[in-house]
Amino acid sequence: MRKVILDVDTGSDDAVAIVTAAFAKEVDLVALCSVWGNLPIDVTTDNTLRVVSAFDINVPVYRGCARPLVKDLVADYPPKKIRKLVDENGRPLSMHTPNMGLPETDRKAEDLPAAMFYVDYLRKADEKVTVVLVGPLTNFALALRIDERIIDKVEEVIVMGGGHHFANARPCAEANIWNDPEAAQIVLESGCKVTFVPLDATHQAYITWDDCVRMRKIGSPASVFCAEQIEQRIRVHSLTQPLEVPDSAAVHDPLCIAYIIDPSVLNDLRHVHMYVGQGGPGEGQTIVDGRYYTQKKNCWFAFNGDRDRFADILIRVLENSVVQS
Ligand code: RIB
Numbered sequence: 001m002r003k004v005i006l007d008v009d010t011g012s013d014d015a016v017a018i019v020t021a022a023f024a025k026e027v028d029l030v031a032l033c034s035v036w037g038n039l040p041i042d043v044t045t046d047n048t049l050r051v052v053s054a055f056d057i058n059v060p061v062y063r064g065c066a067r068p069l070v071k072d073l074v075a076d077y078p079p080k081k082i083r084k085l086v087d088e089n090g091r092p093l094s095m096h097t098p099n100m101g102l103p104e105t106d107r108k109a110e111d112l113p114a115a116m117f118y119v120d121y122l123r124k125a126d127e128k129v130t131v132v133l134v135g136p137l138t139n140f141a142l143a144l145r146i147d148e149r150i151i152d153k154v155e156e157v158i159v160m161g162g163g164h165h166f167a168n169a170r171p172c173a174e175a176n177i178w179n180d181p182e183a184a185q186i187v188l189e190s191g192c193k194v195t196f197v198p199l200d201a202t203h204q205a206y207i208t209w210d211d212c213v214r215m216r217k218i219g220s221p222a223s224v225f226c227a228e229q230i231e232q233r234i235r236v237h238s239l240t241q242p243l244e245v246p247d248s249a250a251v252h253d254p255l256c257i258a259y260i261i262d263p264s265v266l267n268d269l270r271h272v273h274m275y276v277g278q279g280g281p282g283e284g285q286t287i288v289d290g291r292y293y294t295q296k297k298n299c300w301f302a303f304n305g306d307r308d309r310f311a312d313i314l315i316r317v318l319e320n321s322v323v324q325s
């Protein structure tokens with residue numbers, strides 16, 4: 001069982017990642033850290049608290065950074081344009097929603113900010129911990145800047161982010177990296193073992209409507225919730241970024257948890273030297289150095305993912321939620 005800290009900008013796929021980490025027998029989830037990203041920090045923290053409360057997940061939640069480390073220091077930083085979507089009945093539709101249909105909760109975030117939690121927890125840890133980052137990498141990068149010695153307690157950093165042949169936030173950038181490119185570069189240079197689960201893997205390990213039917217059949221509140229979140233993603237994907245396979249969606253974040261459970265869910269995992277574009281048209285791009293002979297390798301990068309295996313892992317883990325709910 002691996003000890004895991006999961007850093008989330010909850011979010012539909014983050015929510016599925018939290019549930020998957022909580023119910024996987026291979027994962028000992030020690031804490032959740034929130035970060036802004038899909039939604040503002042108040043909302044991602046509240047969504048995280050709603051998820052843990054709704055499914056009796058007994059782990060502390062640490063509120064994290066509300067902004068990137070550096071990139072929006074310039075006052076006229078352009079605001080994100082949000083395209084308003086509606087479904088076939090004219091109802092509003094979005095990839096990530098405030099409250100996610102979950103009830104309000106009395107659960108509160110811990111006092112300590114997330115970056116300080118990393119420093120405090122990892123300094124004292126007597127066992128190595130795997131850090132899974134599925135939002136902008138701000139919290140952990142800040143912790144590394146406060147005390148770089150924490151890397152001694154980190155077994156692996158698993159990042160949902162980046163893309164080689166795929167992008168989403170900008171023509172050549174994925175959202176988690178584009179949101180805080182400086183933080184991503186700090187994590188890359190940390191000296192930790194860093195494994196990237198980029199869009200190349202998550203788009204090829206898509207989840208289908210039929211997989212959601214299987215999840216719903218499990219019948220636990222957690223499995224039905226995950227099916228709902230993924231169905232919502234399928235609707236939005238179909239309207240905005242249809243995948244080759246109809247009625248399917250990339251469900252990015254839980255693929256990182258699936259990789260902990262069964263590393264063979266990532267295919268074509270290559271040890272590479274990579275850096276992150278800082279500014280200009282390549283801002284936030286994960287640039288894999290093609291000169292195999294020059295640079296020291298600094299991360300592992302998955303160029304593909306196994307869709308059938310991923311779907312089976314999700315179903316198998318959600319079956320645990322029946323026993324425990
Ligand atoms: O680009 C996909 C990533 O950005 C996912 O982690 C999603 O939740 C958003 O954070």
Ligand code: CA
Pocket residue numbers: 008009010011013014037038134135253
């Ligand atoms: Ca996320």
